Amino acid sequence: MTQVTEHGGGVWSIKVPIPDNPLGHTLVHVLDTGRGPVLIDTGWDDPEAWDTLVAGLTAIGVGINGIHGVVITHHHPDHHGLSGQVRESSGAWVAMHAADTEIVRRTRQSEPGTWLAYLAAKLTAVGAPEDHIAPLRTARATGRMRTLPGLRAALPDREIVPGELLDLAGRRLRAVWTPGHTPGHVCLHLEEDHPANLPGRGRLFSGDHLLPGISPHIGLYEDPDDATATDPLGDYLDSLERIGRLGVAEVLPAHQHAFPDAARRVQELLDHHEERLTGLLALLATPLTPWQLAERMEWNRPWEQIPHGSRNIAVSEAEAHVRRLVKLGRAEAMTGSDPVMYIAV
Helix, strand or coil, X not given: CXXXXXXXXXXXXXXXXXXXXXXXXXXEEEECCCCCCEEECCCXXXXXXXXXXXXXXXXXXXXXXXXXXXXXXXXCHHHHCCHHHHHHHHCCEEEECHHHHHHHHHHHHCCHHHHHHHHHHHHHHCCCCHXXXXXXXXXXXXXXXXXXXXXXXXXXXXXXXXXCECCCCXXXXXXXXXXXXXXXXXXXXXXXCCCCCCCCCCEEEEECCCCXXXXXXXXXXXXXXXXXXXXXXXXXXXXXXXXXXXXXCEEEECCCCCECCHHHHHHHHHHHHHHHHHHHHHHCCCCECHHHHHHHCCCCCCHHHCCHHHHHHHHHHHXXXXXXXXXXXXXXXXXXXXXXXXXXX
């Protein structure tokens, strides 16, 4: 049974499943245009996901070979994964912000061994225990990981330029750069009257930037060739405030469900992160490595139950929050500590 929702005004969403993931699905949006339907995101690269996407399109009278274009909010595999297969089936163009396109290009060019060595070095620097790092060293030594994931996703052929209207016949869809979840994440503002006349300025395809009941993961931007001290959480908070000022009538996110009152949700997320930063400052009354900080932070389950890969994501989020505190002058790295330790100031 296909799970298609019509949102009015030539917009639909299709629930495309994500295998073995508590999020459950990605909402792939379909936007009718004068040159044919355009997808906003595509879903995970998986046979069931592909079949669901095709069935959903068929249910609204669209053949996969009739897709005109694909707009990707960000490079993560539950959004970008099926873009290559869509392009092969339809000849559609694929658009993405340049910062995330560069990540896709780097992934295609990277040797798995190089990436595993980088990750092992990063985890060592933040104080991860040897028993956590050892599987990465083994995987590199044995060549068990021969390719990096996501290689079937398309290398985009169009660039989404922040602030500009996308070239979509008969539609006004403006790109809003919202870095934080990824460096090139974009929201897409449909600057048209709401079909149900809800008050506000059109609708917003928000990707993972603004979700009704989840705070998206904000970790460090990973680039083995760039040692710049980026501030993803600062980027995210600034982007949230920018979205809050748009005054949209309705948000169409990539997970969960559509919702009104973006400004209220923005304020909830701003408050959430301020509370989290305050809590981390209390923990940093004693010097801690980012790994030790992650162990003590509140997650959706006890640390002992968090799987290996998810611990890497958790420590990246801890680092992003510590980096924000350092930028604000509320914490600092302890000189000479190895692995690095931070303390509140």
